[in-house]
Amino acid sequence: xxxxxxxxxxxxxxxxxxxxxxxxxxxxxxxxxxxxxxxxxxxxxxxxxxxxxxxxxxxxxxxxxxxxxxxxxxxxxxxxxxxxxxxxxxxxxxxxxxxxxxxxxxxxxxxxxxxxxxxxxxxxxxxxxxxxxxxxxxxxxxxxxxxxxxxxxxxxxxxx
Numbered sequence: 097x098x099x100x101x102x103x104x105x106x107x108x109x110x111x112x113x114x115x116x117x118x119x120x121x122x123x124x125x126x127x128x129x130x131x132x133x134x135x136x137x138x139x140x141x142x143x144x145x146x147x148x149x150x151x152x153x154x155x156x157x158x159x160x161x162x163x164x165x166x167x168x169x170x171x172x173x174x175x176x177x178x179x180x181x182x183x184x185x186x187x188x189x190x191x192x193x194x195x196x197x198x199x200x201x202x203x204x205x206x207x208x209x210x211x212x213x214x215x216x217x218x219x220x221x222x223x224x225x226x227x228x229x230x231x232x233x234x235x236x237x238x239x240x241x242x243x244x245x246x247x248x249x250x251x252x253x254x255x256x
Contacts, residue, residue, distance in 0.1 A: 100176055103238050111168070111231035115141040117224030120198070122216040125205065137216065141224050157204045158218075161197025164190040168232040171239075180239040180246070187236025191229050198225065 118138040139147070144162075151159025171186035201218035 100178070103235070104172060104175060107172070107231050107235040107238070109231075110227045110234070114224045114228035114231065115145065117141060117227060118222045119144055119224035119228060120201070121219040121222055122201075122206075123219045125215045125217055127214055136219060138222060141228055151206070154207075156206060158197060158201035158206060160200070161194050163197065164194030164229075164232065167193060168235075171232055171235050175235055175239055178242075180242040184236045184239035184243065187232040187239060190232035191236070194229055194232070 117140065119141045120139050122137045122139065124135040124137055145165065148159050148162030148165075152162060167186055167190040171183050171190055174180075174183035174186055199218070199221070201216075205215040205217050207215060
């Protein structure tokens with residue numbers, strides 16, 4: 097139990113750090129001539145988490161990446177319940193959905209404000225994004241190691 101708590105903490109630590117770090121750099125694309133076309137905006141992880149929920153409410157395609165967060169939560173629960181196979185699958189799914197959903201913002205613009213003056217396009221992922229993806233990836237990797245090291249139960253021989 098003690099090792100699982102330590103490993104869970106090692107996984108939650110980068111997740112928490114990623115909430116404070118700048119994760120994605122966006123270009124502000126003007127629709128009206130009042131906005132500076134060279135303006136960029138770096139969003140922190142906490143902002144992205146909140147705006148991801150709002151993006152889901154408004155059916156924004158890149159907000160699909162937000163689903164990596166609850167899947168990561170499921171991964172943590174499964175890891176603590178020693179269901180390492182499903183924990184590894186959930187962790188890998190979290191990384192894939194987080195990566196694919198978030199990087200789809202390269203192809204889809206996002207609204208930048210309520211007035212429709214500008215839109216956001218993804219310029220590049222920053223260090224916080226990779227730290228965010230490392231959290232479920234680390235727990236998935238630990239789950240795979242636990243599966244490999246887990247003793248195999250010998251099949252019972254039936255006597256007839």
